[in-house]
Amino acid sequence: MNAALKRYTPIALSLGGGLALWEIVGRHTSAAFLVPLSATLERLVQLYETGRLVELFLSSASLFATGFVAAVIVGMPLGLLLARVRVLREALDLYIMILYATPMVALIPFILSLLGFGFVPKALVVFLFAVFPILYNTVEGARSIKPELIEVARSYRSGEWALWREVMVPYTLPYTMTGVRQAIARALVGMVAAEFFLSSSGLGGLIMTASQSFDTAGVFAAMLIIGVLGVALTRVGTLLEAHFARWRD
Amino acid sequence: MSLASALPAAQRSRIFAGPLLPRLIAAVVILGSWEGLVRAFAPDFVAKPSAIAEVLPRVISGAPFLESTAITLAATAEGLAVALLFGIALGVLMGRSLVADRALRLWINGFNAMPMIVVLPLMSLWFGYTGYARFATIVFAAIFAVIINAAEGARSVPKDYVEVGRSFRSGRFRLLFEIVLPASMPYLLAGLRLATGRALIGAVVAEFFTAIPGLGYFILYNSRTFHQNEAFVAVILLAGFGVGCDALISWGTRHYLPWYRRDEKAE
Numbered sequence: 001m002n003a004a005l006k007r008y009t010p011i012a013l014s015l016g017g018g019l020a021l022w023e024i025v026g027r028h029t030s031a032a033f034l035v036p037l038s039a040t041l042e043r044l045v046q047l048y049e050t051g052r053l054v055e056l057f058l059s060s061a062s063l064f065a066t067g068f069v070a071a072v073i074v075g076m077p078l079g080l081l082l083a084r085v086r087v088l089r090e091a092l093d094l095y096i097m098i099l100y101a102t103p104m105v106a107l108i109p110f111i112l113s114l115l116g117f118g119f120v121p122k123a124l125v126v127f128l129f130a131v132f133p134i135l136y137n138t139v140e141g142a143r144s145i146k147p148e149l150i151e152v153a154r155s156y157r158s159g160e161w162a163l164w165r166e167v168m169v170p171y172t173l174p175y176t177m178t179g180v181r182q183a184i185a186r187a188l189v190g191m192v193a194a195e196f197f198l199s200s201s202g203l204g205g206l207i208m209t210a211s212q213s214f215d216t217a218g219v220f221a222a223m224l225i226i227g228v229l230g231v232a233l234t235r236v237g238t239l240l241e242a243h244f245a246r247w248r249d
Numbered sequence: 250m251s252l253a254s255a256l257p258a259a260q261r262s263r264i265f266a267g268p269l270l271p272r273l274i275a276a277v278v279i280l281g282s283w284e285g286l287v288r289a290f291a292p293d294f295v296a297k298p299s300a301i302a303e304v305l306p307r308v309i310s311g312a313p314f315l316e317s318t319a320i321t322l323a324a325t326a327e328g329l330a331v332a333l334l335f336g337i338a339l340g341v342l343m344g345r346s347l348v349a350d351r352a353l354r355l356w357i358n359g360f361n362a363m364p365m366i367v368v369l370p371l372m373s374l375w376f377g378y379t380g381y382a383r384f385a386t387i388v389f390a391a392i393f394a395v396i397i398n399a400a401e402g403a404r405s406v407p408k409d410y411v412e413v414g415r416s417f418r419s420g421r422f423r424l425l426f427e428i429v430l431p432a433s434m435p436y437l438l439a440g441l442r443l444a445t446g447r448a449l450i451g452a453v454v455a456e457f458f459t460a461i462p463g464l465g466y467f468i469l470y471n472s473r474t475f476h477q478n479e480a481f482v483a484v485i486l487l488a489g490f491g492v493g494c495d496a497l498i499s500w501g502t503r504h505y506l507p508w509y510r511r512d513e514k515a516e
Contacts, residue, residue: 010351091271101491103450109472189364211370227363234362
């Protein structure tokens with residue numbers, strides 16, 4: 001009890017202090033600039049009661065999930081394949097590194113003019129944001145597998161399947177999970193970027209329409225939701241990474 | 250003796266063992282299939298390697314491209330400098346003071362987890378469709394990675410170093426500039442690496458959004474007017490810049506801080 005109190009008191013103070021500061025500053029500035037916490041929450045409740053918030057949230061969530069799951073489905077097997085087939089890895093690692101470092105937002109105008117405004121191009125944006133961290137980290141992990149490990153497995157007459165199950169996958173997975181954590185954060189940026197720059201939809205779209213009609217409370221309400229979502233997803237990513245990295249030093 | 254040198258010479262000199270040839274082949278395959286697909290299925294204006302190569306010399310010697318590049322890079326550097334200055338100050342404060350750390354950590358981590366581009370509409374409300382909105386976006390995009398890494402760096406400074414400094418009656422500023430900051434250099438570089446990438450994204454996105462001159466707008470304008478090949482030159486430059494910064498910083502870490510090895514943390 002005492003330990004819990006000690007642990008959570010600073011967190012509560014920091015959270016409470018920050019929110020109080022937001023409220024006080026918000027009340028003393030123009031509403032076009034900053035709205036206080038209370039007004040933001042009021043707007044949030046309003047949005048919730050009309051059912052719009054749930055609708056927007058689900059729209060964003062399905063976009064995020066589609067792009068992210070596609071990135072995992074493509075990125076993980078491809079990464080593992082590159083891990084095993086050395087020639088393929090050597091052929092592609094440079095390009096994966098380049099694409100990993102490229103700001104993918106720059107491709108949005110091209111996607112827009114090629115594929116238009118629908119759901120697919122938007123999911124493609126999320127996919128592009130998310131897939132390269134997964135690939136890049138998996139390849140990095142594969143590169144760091146000690147050749148001795150494979151040699152030993154081979155000398156014990158390990159078959160291809162056993163080699164994958166016992167050496168390749170367990171060794172690379174922690175790295176892949178680092179990639180997945182990064183991918184979660186990037187996919188969220190991709191989601192908002194797609195909702196901003198392709199067709200306006202979901203929570204990103206709410207920010208856009210609210211800012212265009214000078215509804216600052218609406219802007220803050222949507223930002224608050226996306227912020228909380230970001231924190232929650234980051235937490236999931238960190239836990240996932242920690243879970244798989246237990247044995248990595 | 251390492252395993253690599255123990256491999257039979259024949260195996261090492263095998264033509265596919267060198268990384269250059271597979272890479273070249275991959276490049277030919279990738280660019281070839283891009284070219285082929287676009288020629289077969291896409292309208293004429295869609296970017297393809299041959300056409301990009303054709304317009305490349307003209308674009309990179311043209312005034313619009315050079316001006317856009319200069320504007321965007323200057324804005325990124327400016328925002329990054331401010332983010333570094335304030336980010337390091339705040340991060341060191343958090344790393345060295347428990348009170349500051351407890352008060353701020355929650356918020357810094359929270360903002361860091363937020364997809365930075367959500368602030369764009371707000372920035373354009375606050376600053377209008379101007380360079381200030383871009384500047385603010387870049388600072389917001391970059392600063393949290395700097396703060397987090399600087400705090401971690403300052404926290405990781407070995408106690409002994411600080412104690413030795415103290416016992417030689419070193420003042421607070423000398424302690425900061427001669428012990429804490431140099432000792433947390435690897436963390437600061439890791440923060441810089443993340444921050445540079447994010448600042449660049451922030452700049453491009455802000456230019457898309459506010460339509461102020463710069464590389465982002467150059468891409469937007471050219472791709473909207475069916476000049477995708479020209480627009481793609483700017484994408485190549487951005488990719489090159491991203492890769493170049495990464496390479497420069499990891500080279501710097503290896504060269505100047507050879508004693509340090511650390512996996513890339515928090516993105």
